[in-house]
Amino acid sequence: MISLIFVLLFWCCAWGLNIYLSSLPPNKGIRVAIPAIFGLSLLVIWEGTVRAFDVPGVILPPPSTIGVTFVNNLDILWIDLVQTVFKGALSGYIIGCGSAIIVAIVVNRYPFLQRGILPLGNFVAALPIVGTAPIFVMWFGFGWQSKAAVVVAMVFFPMLVNVVQGLASTDVMQRDVLKTYNATYWQEIWKLKLPSAMPFAFNGLKICTTLSLIGAIVAEFFGSPILGMGFRISTEVGRLALDVVWAEIVVAAIAGTLFFWIVSLGEEKVTFWYPSHRK
C-alpha cells in the first residue's frame, strides 16, 4: 500500500515538474530533461506497482531485477548481439540497401521501368515480408546467412522506392544546366542525382534500421543455432525466465536506438543542405 501511494505521489510530482519545465522558455537541457523525467516516472510506476501487487516474476519482473539480470548475463547477451545484430541484421542491411541503390540507378535510367517499379515497390513494401522467414531458413540453413537473407528481402523494397523517388526528384532546370555543361551520364548521376536523392535515401535507411533488426530476430524464431537474440527470447519464454527475455529486449532497444542514431548522424553530415536540416 505504501509503495502504491509513493508511486502516485512520484507520478504527480514528476508530471507537475514536467508541466512547469515545459512552460519555461525551451532550451536544450529542458528538451532532454522532460522526456528523461517521463521515462523515469514510468520506470518507478512499473517497479512500484509490481511490488505493491506482488506480481509474480513470471508475469512481469520489476526493472530492478531486469537490471541485475542484465549485468549478470553480459557475456551471453554480447554473444547474442554479435550473432543477431552484427552478423544477421547488419550484413543483410548493407547488402539489401546497397543492391537497392544499384537497382534504383538502373531503374532511373529507363522511365518505363520506373513507372512499373514504383507502384509494385510500394505494394511489396506494404506486404508482410517477415513471412518469407521460414522459406529463407529452409534455403540458407539455420546460420546467420538465412537471417541476413530475410533482412535483405525486408529492406530492399522500402529502400528501392525511396531511392527511385529521390533520383527522380531533380528538376528540369538542374538537368538542363548539366546538359549545357555537356556532362556525361555518370557525371549527372554522381554530381546531381545521387546528392539530391540523399534525403530520400536516408529516410529509407532510417526505416530499414528497425526493419533489419525485426527481420533478424523474427527469422530466428523459425530455427537458429543455439545463440542469437530471437533464439534466446523464444527459449527463455518457454522456461518462463522473463527477466532474461527483458534483458534481451533492453539489448535490442539499445542496439536499435544506437543504429538509428548513427544513421541520423550520417544524415546530418551528408544532407546538411536540405531545408529540414539547415541550422
Place this chain on the structure above:
Amino acid sequence: MKTLLPVITVSLFLMVIWYGFSAILNSTWTKDQANRAGVEVTFSEILRDTMVQQRPLLPAPHQVIIELWDTTINKKITSKRSLVYHGWITLSATLLGFLIGTGLGILLAIGIVHNKAMDYGVMPWIIASQTVPILALAPMIIVVLYSIGLAGLVPKAIISAYLSFFPVSVGMVAGFRCPDPTQMDLLKTYAAKRSQVFWKLRVPISLPYLFTSLKIGVAASLVGAIVGELPTGAVAGLGARLLTGSYYGQTVQIWSALIGSAILAATLVGFIGLVQKYTLTRMGFAR
C-alpha cells in the same frame, strides 16, 4: 494506362524470373532422384519435373495458384484446411488491433497537440518505441497474457495495436498541426473555443494525413497479427500456416499462406484507399 503497361511488364518479368529460379533450384532434387534410380534424364524431363514436385524448394507460380484455389474455393470455409478460415482468424485480430492502435494513436496525437508537457515528454518516447524491434516482444506478450487467462484474439490484437499506433500518432500530430497561422487567427477572431478549433479546423484539415497513416497502420497491424500467431504453437491463422508449413516442409503451403496474406494486405490497403478517395473528393481535397 500510363502505369498499367509498365506494371504488367515488370510483373511478367518477375514471373519469368520466378519460373527460372524454381526450375534451377528444384532440378537438384530431380537429378538426385534420377541418379538413385540410375536413369538418365533429359533437359526437358528435368524441366517438366521441377514444375510438379510435391515439396519443391521453390514452388512454381501455378502450383501456388492451384493450392490457393484449392484451399479457398474447394474447401468449406469452416474447415481447418481452408485458407479462408485461417485468413479470417488473422483478419479479426488485425482489425481489432488496428482499431485499438488507431484509437490510441489519435488520442495520443490529440494530447500531444494540446499539451506542451506531453509534446516534449511523450513524443521522444513514441519515436524511441519504434527503434525497438517490438516484434521480438511478441512471444512474451502472448505467453504472459495467456498466464493471466487471456488467449486467442486479444494478445495478437495487442501486438497489432502496438505496431499500428505509431504511424497513426505521428501522422496525426503532423495533421493536427497543419492549420497555418492565418487560419488559427481567423478562429481566434471568432473567439472560438479550443474544442471548436479542434472539431472545425484541426480534424477536417488532418484527414489526408489520417488516411495516409491508416494505410501504413493497417499493413503494420497485419504483420503484427501474423507474427503474433507464431509463438502460440501454431493453432490457427496465416502465421500458423507459415509455421506448420515450415515444420513439415510443405513449401507450397507456405507460399500460398504468404500470397494469401499479401492479397489480404492489398485488399485492406486498397479499401482504405477507396474510402480515402471518396472522402477527400467529397471534401474538396482532391484536385
